[in-house]
Amino acid sequence: MTATDTGGLQNTSPPNQKSVPIVSMRNIQKSFGSVHALRGASVDVYSGEIVALVGDNGAGKSTLVKVMAGVHAADSGDFEIDGKPANIRTPADATAHGIATVYQDLALCNNLDAVQNLFLGRELTGSGFFGRRIRRAECEVRAREVMTRMRLGNLSLTRPVGAMSGGQRQNIAIARSILWTPKVVILDEPTAALSHSAAQRVADLIRGLADDGLGIVIVSHDIHHFVVNATDRIEVMRLGANAASFRSKDVTGEMVVNAMVGGNEGVNLAG
Ligand SMILES: Nc1ncnc2c1ncn2[C@@H]1O[C@H](COP(=O)(O)OP(=O)(O)OP(=O)(O)O)[C@@H](O)[C@H]1O
Numbered sequence: 655m656t657a658t659d660t661g662g663l664q665n666t667s668p669p670n671q672k673s674v675p676i677v678s679m680r681n682i683q684k685s686f687g688s689v690h691a692l693r694g695a696s697v698d699v700y701s702g703e704i705v706a707l708v709g710d711n712g713a714g715k716s717t718l719v720k721v722m723a724g725v726h727a728a729d730s731g732d733f734e735i736d737g738k739p740a741n742i743r744t745p746a747d748a749t750a751h752g753i754a755t756v757y758q759d760l761a762l763c764n765n766l767d768a769v770q771n772l773f774l775g776r777e778l779t780g781s782g783f784f785g786r787r788i789r790r791a792e793c794e795v796r797a798r799e800v801m802t803r804m805r806l807g808n809l810s811l812t813r814p815v816g817a818m819s820g821g822q823r824q825n826i827a828i829a830r831s832i833l834w835t836p837k838v839v840i841l842d843e844p845t846a847a848l849s850h851s852a853a854q855r856v857a858d859l860i861r862g863l864a865d866d867g868l869g870i871v872i873v874s875h876d877i878h879h880f881v882v883n884a885t886d887r888i889e890v891m892r893l894g895a896n897a898a899s900f901r902s903k904d905v906t907g908e909m910v911v912n913a914m915v916g917g918n919e920g921v922n923l924a925g
């Protein structure tokens with residue numbers, strides 16, 4: 655299928671959503687030494703919307719979300735939050751602007767329980783050594799609130815997360831990301847190691863977060879199941895730039911894969 659078959663190119667602004675994206679990144683350039691990882695990549699994230707970033711290995715997906723998360727500073731390009739220019743150069747900048755990230759390795763401590771993992775590195779502490787004066791009761795109340803919001807009320811808060819399933823650990827990592835009420839949550843490959851049913855659970859969970867008004871960005875290679883069924887919009891990246899843009903409900907996995915590998919030059923069906 656080509657752009658002509660589908661009525662031509664259209665603007666990407668999704669209907670039924672605020673016209674100003676929470677995050678707008680335009681024409682982002684990023685090099686690592688001689689590797690030109692991002693060559694003018696762009697992505698918008700709207701409230702209530704789940705955006706998939708897809709593309710072949712090395713297309714620049716992780717680099718783009720790491721720029722959004724402040725892990726890498728862009729060499730150039732425009733970065734706006736709620737329509738205003740934002741200078742995001744560090745993870746702390748991104749956090750301060752309401753951008754949270756769930757990393758692929760989840761970065762959980764297996765010997766700690768869910769409450770401890772949720773508050774890892776930012777415990778509600780009194781004075782004293784790191785971790786010694788955690789206001790545990792307060793953390794537990796907050797953890798329970800978040801788990802209930804995520805409809806995970808029956809997940810143990812006191813079992814070491816190392817004894818939990820991959821899906822449960824993923825849920826705890828997502829819970830940790832929304833603990834400080836971000837506006838946007840980025841997930842890099844959230845379903846890579848999960849069974850079909852656990853991936854479905856992640857899909858339900860992020861839909862709940864989007865329904866609460868969060869913007870969700872998901873990097874995924876699971877095109878045929880997760881991406882086409884659980885997201886709203888699909889941005890295809892190739893060689894560090896945008897190759898195509900689709901509304902998820904309008905495409906098949908095959909169309910997306912074709913755009914990933916080089917057909918469909920500049921297709922935009924996301925309007
Ligand atoms: N820290 C880094 N230092 C040097 N090169 C990097 C670094 N991070 C990424 N790259 C390079 O940038 C390019 C884009 O990588 P990136 O990780 O963004 O791709 P990706 O789309 O996430 O791929 P994958 O699907 O394999 O995760 C690749 O050529 C990669 O080798």
Ligand SMILES: [Mg+2]
Binds near residue numbers: 716717873
């Ligand atoms: Mg990656």
